[in-house]
Amino acid sequence: MKINNLIKVLLFPAILISLIAYGAEHASDGYVIGKLEFTGETGRDGIVVINSPEKKYLLTKGALLFVVRGNEQINLKIDDADGKFLRCTVNSKNGTILLKHGEDVYYSDTLNSGIKYSDAKKILSELIKLYEDFILKIESTEDPPVIAAAVNKFSSSLNIFIPEIKRINGKYPELEKFNLAPPEELKSEAAKLDVLESRLRDAFIKVKMFGTDENVRKAIDELQKVLLKMKAER
Numbered sequence: 001m002k003i004n005n006l007i008k009v010l011l012f013p014a015i016l017i018s019l020i021a022y023g024a025e026h027a028s029d030g031y032v033i034g035k036l037e038f039t040g041e042t043g044r045d046g047i048v049v050i051n052s053p054e055k056k057y058l059l060t061k062g063a064l065l066f067v068v069r070g071n072e073q074i075n076l077k078i079d080d081a082d083g084k085f086l087r088c089t090v091n092s093k094n095g096t097i098l099l100k101h102g103e104d105v106y107y108s109d110t111l112n113s114g115i116k117y118s119d120a121k122k123i124l125s126e127l128i129k130l131y132e133d134f135i136l137k138i139e140s141t142e143d144p145p146v147i148a149a150a151v152n153k154f155s156s157s158l159n160i161f162i163p164e165i166k167r168i169n170g171k172y173p174e175l176e177k178f179n180l181a182p183p184e185e186l187k188s189e190a191a192k193l194d195v196l197e198s199r200l201r202d203a204f205i206k207v208k209m210f211g212t213d214e215n216v217r218k219a220i221d222e223l224q225k226v227l228l229k230m231k232a233e234r
Contacts, residue, residue: 030066030106033059034086036099043098045079048086048105055107057129058122059086061188064111067103076105081188117185120168120175123161124189130157131196138203144213151207151219155226162230 033055038047048065050056059065065076065088074097076088088105090097112118137150168175174183182190210216 029110030068030108031055032104033065033107034084034105036067036088036101036103036105039099039101044095045087045089046099046101048076048088050084050086053084056084057125058107060121060125062115062185063107063121064091064115065105065107066111067099067105069100069103074099075111115185117172117183119164120172121186121189123164123168124186124193127161128189128192128196130154131193131200135196135199135203138206139199144210144216147207147210148213148215148219151216151223155219155223158223158230159226162226165230 031052033052034048034050036046037049040046050059059078060081061078063078065078065086067074067076075091076099077091078086078088080087090099109122112122115121134150134154138147141147141150175186178186178190207216207220211220
């Protein structure tokens with residue numbers, strides 16, 4: 001498979017591999033992602049400022065967060081995400097629950113497991129982060145060893161995703177049409193992938209320019225092997 005072909009294959013999980021709850025108990029795997037810095041007039045909505053940028057890729061529209069107040073867990077839903085700011089609303093019919101300025105806000109995989117496509121949403125978010133990190137590394141260097149290392153890291157990371165991607169494919173066969181008609185729950189991720197398309201293509205064009213370097217060529221060969229392995233899991 002030539003590097004030109006890899007460019008399109010890598011754009012979307014859908015192209016690559018045909019993808020390519022509100023309990024009373026506190027979520028045991030919760031961790032702080034930011035603070036509630038602003039509240040609306042009704043007290044039922046507010047702005048969370050993220051202080052865990054390494055987890056930002058999980059904090060997309062529709063994801064659930066929570067606030068702990070004594071023995072009470074108050075669930076929030078992300079209505080919009082813009083940089084380090086998250087606009088959230090109380091995800092409860094109890095109109096007496098109001099948000100308070102300065103409270104720590106938590107994220108939990110367990111809390112989000114009840115959302116439709118939550119596992120697909122998470123792996124898409126992780127893939128988007130992988131693409132972004134790879135693009136930034138390639139854009140910021142002209143050094144062949146650094147480029148080779150970036151391609152190798154990209155390959156090894158994709159390889160780790162294969163079992164989970166295979167499971168997602170089997171669980172949600174309807175996501176075969178993700179690239180053309182993503183479900184409402186995954187439109188945020190689809191939009192981010194659209195934005196990354198041209199930059200990812202440019203990154204691989206740049207990699208190809210350094211293909212005469214032995215280490216870069218070997219890295220490309222390893223990436224091709226991973227892609228063929230992923231294709232075989234369709």
